[in-house]
Amino acid sequence: MANLKSENNKAVLYARVSTEEQASRDNSIPAQIKAIKQFALKNGIEIIKEYVDEGKSARTADRPQFQQMISDAKKNDKIFSKILIHKTDRFARNRSDSVIYKSLLQKECHVEVISITEIFDDSPTGKLLEGMMEVIAEFHSLNLAQEVMKGMKQKAGKGLYLGRTPYGYTLDETTKKLIIDEEESKVVKIIFEMYSNGDSFATIKSHLNTAGIFTRENKAWDSSSIKRIIKNPAYIGQFTWNKTKRSTNSKKDSTEWVIVENSHDPIISHELFYKTQNVIKSKHTIRGKGVKSIYLLSSMLKCGHCGHNMIGEKKKHVSGKVYIRYVCGNYLSHKLCFYNFVHKDAIESLVFNNIREILNTGKVDTNNVVLVESKTSDAEKDLLETSLKNIKHKFEKQLEAFEAGVIDLEELQTAKKRVFLEESEVKHQLEQLEKKSQNKNIDKNLKSHLTGIDEILLLNDPANIKLWLKDRIYSIEVFNKSEVLIKYRLPVE
Ligand SMILES: [Zn+2]
Incomplete structure (x- = not known):
């Protein structure tokens, strides 16, 4: 057994129970404390203080007693050398957190964390087992949500009804x-x-x-x-x-x-x-909420002067005539631009006619086509964006450890530098991906991409028409009523 009998045999215990676990007897606070005390007695360890977080999830950074314990462990005049816990999953929410806390407590504070149900010696096998237990604890926490869903699915699949019985x-x-x-x-x-x-x-x-x-x-x-x-x-x-x-x-x-x-x-x-x-x-x-979707071009129309989205506006003139227009949103909400507008019917038929013209002539100005990534590079992009998120997440962990007083400012700075390097590498790859690949048959491909406009319009379903348009139009810049630049979206081959 490792370090159970070091000179300083004073220890503190840490127990935690989550809100969901409070009902279960095995995991209750008294059960955890009892088991830890029995273990301490058996191994000649004296428990001098108890830290208990009740109804706290391992996922919440905000565990007041845990943080108190960490800051007590950092004190120079502390009188304990061990922290006893019931299981690794009481201590941290995942493997990386657990490793951070454990190694820093050992290194910085000379305090050892002992999980009484998972005792491992210092041999390579012991280390490996300890690592595995931490992986399992993390896996369990990540899977809990999925398990709940799986359980619901199985029950419902068997025809068992859960929830409020519907009328009928x-x-x-x-x-x-x-x-x-x-x-x-x-x-x-x-x-x-x-x-x-x-x-x-x-x-x-x-x-x-x-x-x-x-x-x-x-x-x-x-x-x-x-x-x-x-x-x-x-x-x-x-x-x-x-x-x-x-x-x-x-x-x-x-x-x-x-x-x-x-x-x-x-x-x-x-x-x-x-x-x-x-x-x-x-x-x-x-009527009601759906009114917005009648403005078929909103989110595609940009004010040519300030780049802001143009927003649908319905106004009644003193004469009683109703004007429906798209107006610069920057003007409408902040009065930061000017009243740059187009009439709804005019701009919509202008766009439809432009599409019909491309279909008839098969010609398009390539400057008006924006290539967007295909599905495969989409996946690649997703991957890079995920790793960007992960890098940020890793840094947040370090920040948490810093806030909890486990690592010092210098260590945080080092982590920050590393994160910055990793981040710029991934960002560089993202940029490369965006520059990549050209579309050789722009005319032909755009034509086939735009085929079907009149069938879609015939459906007379504004929400559907809007979706169709959004898929094909990158932006429509409005400089003034007669000067409009339409850019089409075309998937990269
Ligand atoms: Zn504007």
Whole structure:
């Protein structure tokens, strides 16, 4: 056993429990403390102080007792030479943190960290085992979130329903599966059919309320309860979980969603459900939030004078005539430019006609084409950007260690220099990538890239048209109403 019997046998203990773990008995603070004390007794170690962080995640840098312990360890007149912990994962959130803290505590403060359930000797095997335990602890912490999702997926895949039982179903308490409720499911069908046939929420609401049909809480229907039903994919037998952030009600990244098809019997057919979703979308684009997407060129239009995005503006003249324009956003929000504007209809048809002209003549000024990276160099770029992030992350770790008092300013400076060198190398590679490759058949390729404009316009779906345009137009610079420069986006071959 390494160093268990050094001259100074005074130690402190550190225990931590995360909010999620608080319920589990094995990991509880008293259990950790008890095990550590037994170990100390057995090995003739005296514990002189306890540091406990309760309800703190290993991922949070803010662990007050941990930081207190580190600063106590740095004191010249400290009277302990060991820190006892239950397991490596109590101490730091990942391997690099653990290594940083451990080696610096050893080197700077002559304090040894002992994990009582993972004792290793100083032999190469012991070192290797210790390293492995740290890797495992890190792996576990990284995987926890994924494991939770996997568990949810498995349960939902077996048809077990998790969460609030949707109207139209009842939950079988023994099997935990959703069963169709005959009466309620009829109401669900009525709601979907009425809405997809063009009835408004208000009409559906009053129809149900006059018929004496009430919600599960025995309340009158309102628009939002009807909308919730119409948007819920549970009615086509789909289980979805983790799609929105509860705090803000905004959508999470799609990689975090759990979606399981056929998790229970559907009430509504796929056709009816998607038809209804399209009705919601089309109503949205006409009024409410969707209005912005009517400005088909916003985010592509740039003020030629200041480079700022131009923003849609609707104004009613005293005569009663309505003007819809794109105006320099820099002027609108900060009054920093001037009232540089174009009429919405004029600029949009100018752009469409320019596209049609390229299609007809097959000719384009190469100065007006911006080559963008293909999918493969996209991946390469992603990789470089990730490593750029990682470099920054590494430095943040050093900064944390500095703030916790584990490393000194000099060490932080060294780290900073190293990070700077690594960072400039990656940035250089990124620049090279952007310069790389040329597109030889610009005319031909741009023509095929722009084919289909009239089919898209025919769809009359502003959101889709806008997506199509954004994919093909890099920028439209507006110098004044008649002087416009359109730059097209073309994938590099
Ligand atoms: Zn401007």
